[in-house]
Amino acid sequence: MPAARSGSTRSRPIRRWCRSISRTTRSSRIVSTRPARCARPRIPISTRSSPTTRAGGCSCARTPIIARAARPPAITAASAPRRTRTRRRRPRMADQNLIENDEPLLVAKSLSKSFGRINACRDVSFSLHPGEVLAIVGESGSGKSTLLQLLSGQLAPSAGHVSYRMRDGVARDLASLGEAERRFLFRTDWGFVHQDPAQGLRMAVSAGANVGERLMAVGWNHYGRIRDTASDWLTRVEIDTARIDDAPRTYSGGMRQRLQIARNLVTEPRLVFMDEPTGGLDVSVQARLLDLLRSLVAELNLAVVIVTHDLAVARLLSHRVMVMKGGRVIETGLTDQVLDDPREPYTQLLVSSILPP
Structure with missing residues (x-):
């Protein structure tokens, strides 16, 4: 230069x-x-x-x-103000449950079913949310079991429809589902506990095979994992794991019912249908089974539709009660509200017919 x-x-x-x-x-x-x-x-x-x-x-x-030097001083790392990063708070499990509970899991609208001239179910509408237990009570022949079969897709309604919210959040009409989709629902998202355990179990195979069969239906193929999971669920339903290779026909009535519960819950369904799960069992066996059901429902956050004629079962397990007579719903509401202060004469008669202890 x-x-x-x-x-x-x-x-x-x-x-x-x-x-x-x-x-x-x-x-x-x-x-x-x-x-x-x-x-x-x-x-x-x-x-x-x-x-x-x-x-x-x-x-x-x-x-x-x-x-x-008349220029403004430069900002260095030491003199620069600290930037605080604000993180978006992740919702807790309780918050997530509240978010999920905003939308119903199962919705029935104007359900009706007729067998010839007999109206087994007439104009039934309700919604069921995740984690909620609904008890359907009434006398024999009131349409409880027919309604349960309509809700689970085992019967086609004469009028009305039932919709179920899938895991992707889309509500699907059960009538629009194919047979393969309905079977897949029963293997994954749904469970059905029959009054007679023989209808829900394979009596010719072992207890471990009954539980493991449902796991294999959803894609499990590792024998060791399947057997370990089956053994774990037998323990959870209070069945000795030493009897994992025994056939259900060698079990008592209460053990068969608990095995049927383990078979249905092993795939962690979101909705379970129960048709008189304590029917035909001794009082002591009923008490143990009810305690087991109550703990599992709370632990797994299950939505349950239970049909029973025993109001004590409804009071112990359910959040809401629907009272049916002649195929119609005559009263519905919170369990304590309906059973402690019934409005309809028929509901009052049901409550008063309970034998004192």
């Missing part, structure tokens, strides 16, 4: 990057340094009076430090 002529009062502009360093000072302390671009100085500076003249330096090196 050519040296500036003596006596010159204006530096020659050089439009390129040079090796000089621009310094910004604050209270006689260098705050930051950066490469400076040579340009025409804003203030005429004499090379003789510049205190920063260096041999071989360019015009930007002869710019007074005082003139550049």
Whole structure:
């Protein structure tokens, strides 16, 4: 770079990057340094009076430090304000349950079923939410079991429809499902506990095979995992694992019912239908089975539709009660509200017919 002529009062502009360093000072302390671009100085500076003249330096090196110190100080890492990152709070499990419970899992609208001139079920409508237990009570022949078969797709309704919310959040009409889709629902999302365990079990195979068969239906193929899971569920329903290879025909009635429960719950369904699960069992066996059902329903957050003629079972297990007579729903509401303060004469008769302990 050519040296500036003596006596010159204006530096020659050089439009390129040079090796000089621009310094910004604050209270006689260098705050930051950066490469400076040579340009025409804003203030005429004499090379003789510049205190920063260096041999071989360019015009930007002869710019007074005082003139550049007027710039605002640069922000360094030490002086920069700390940025606080706000994270979006993830909902807790209780919050997620509330979100899921906003939409019903099962919806029945104007369900009716006729067998010839007999109206087994007439104009039944309700909705069931995840984690909710609904008890359907009434005398024999009131249409409870028919309604349960309509809800589970085992019977086609004469009028009305039933919709179920799939795992993807889409509500599907059961009438629009094919046979393969309905079977897949029963293997994964649904369970059905029959009054007679022989209808829900394969009596010719072992207890472990009854539980493992449902796992294989959803894609499990590792024998060790299937057997370990079956053994774990037998323990959860209070069946000795030493009897895992015994056939259900060698079990008692209460053990068969508990085995049927394990078979239905092993795939973690969201909805379970129960048709008189304690019917035909001794009182002591009923008490153990009800305690087991109540703990499993709370642990797995199951939605349950249970049909029973025993109001004590409805009081122990359910959140809501529907009272049926002649195929119609005559009263519905919270369990304690309906059973403690019934409004309809028929419901009052049912409650008063309970034998005192």
